[in-house]
Amino acid sequence: MKSLNYLCLLFVLNSAFASDVVVETDFNTGRGILRSVGQQCLVYTPKHVVENSDGIYISSPHVKEAKSTILTEYPQDLAILQLAPEYQSMCSSSSWRDDGNRVRSILNGVKDAVLSFRKKSGSFTEYQLIISSKDLHTYFYVELKSANRQFMQGMSGSIVKVGEYPVGMLISVKDNIGKVLRLDTIANISKSVVDSFLSDIEVLAQNSKDLGAYKSINNNKGNTAKPKQINSGKWIFSGNITEGQTITKTIIAKGNTAYRLTSKKQSKSVRVGIDFISPSEKVIKDDDFYTGKDNYTFGYGATDEGEYEIRITGIKGDIGTYHFTLEEAA
Incomplete structure (x- = not known):
């Protein structure tokens, strides 16, 4: 019984860091990472998955085909989608972690990684990777460890993680080499857009050097309740x-x-x-x-x-x- 409980716990922990959602349009399918900001639930996904599309639908293990709109796009092949208010609760299953603050040190010392691919049914598959090279910033590149596996269409937007820490999002594949946009880069280039949705207290917490000063923010990551606003003294x-x-x-x-x-x-x-x-x-x-x-x-x-x-x-x-x-x- 202990072994069964351990396996169930392991599945829950691992599945929490698979690509958060499936992103579908009339022409393409990809994956995406959820991020809760203020009262908004946002989705990061490769721009090429959603460009020139009239309808964009987001599916998670518990919600199917939630409608979203493109909030903004970036030349790094990145788009931010915004879910309708009634789907805000989807962000309770977000894999977003601390703006990718550990990505640089991890990439400097680790070569093994995992790609977590979320299926539309809600289950997921993991692919063992080798980090083959990296740019000075923005991107790094991965290859599959097993010669019996291959990257498949629709994987763009999947999370690449080291251990249980997400380090990037798969953008594209060429000659069986995956191009991954770093999570800290995603946080940096989208900062101005994200900040426009933050509550007053979230802005203070984000800029504070004391990580424990704002307990309601740090204790409720992923919680979709409205954060407290600052009173005028x-x-x-x-x-x-x-x-x-x-x-x-x-x-x-x-x-x-x-x-x-x-x-x-x-x-x-x-x-x-x-x-x-x-x-x-x-x-x-x-x-x-x-x-x-x-x-x-x-x-x-x-x-x-x-x-x-x-x-x-x-x-x-x-x-x-x-x-x-x-x-x-x-």
Whole structure:
């Protein structure tokens, strides 16, 4: 039974990094890589697969023939497709990884790779490859290890990976040598288009040197829920709370900023505790008071940038109300 469970787990892990989707037009068939950006689900695929086509249809193991449109094209034989909003959930199975940040070091030290070919049925086949040569940037080239196998029509757009890390997308084949567009190149040349879809918090997270500062982004890769937007330096929290209940709010701090919290006097008073939690899970300020107190005010400082949690806990009393205003003080 343990062996069976291990094999099932291995299949799930491997299939997650096969080419994400099948791309079909009236004239061509290829593959593509999904990428979730903001509230959009995008598809990278070779330009020659979709050019001069009126209809472009995307199929995954769970969704068949979702309609898409060409968002933009690049001379590196790359196109970005945009799926309709109702198919946004397809990006939950995306193989996209961290903008290909490890591609350069991997290609400098590894010769073996695998091409993962997604069939329209949803199953996949793997082809063992040898990385035969590489350009200074943009492309590298692969050959099949086995003389009994060959590249087939429709493979363009398939993911090439090393271990479980995707390093590129197969663009074309000539004389049984595959031309692969590097994943970091795809990220670089499409950056301006991708950035136009990012939410405010995703832009901050992308430019931050602290990978742990924006937990909601890093913990929800592939999640299609709308990311939180940044407020303009003022937040208002209000509602009901009772003893033992904890309510958590999140704010985005720019770092090296002071904040002031004011509690508006409530007729239904309840004793509450407030904890301010930094991105590194450190309690930087805590206090407790009755919400019936007249405009209780205190402040705290956010040294680091990122997402801060405000945890409001009912300590004593029946159900009561709270109304807090949090503002940047400096």
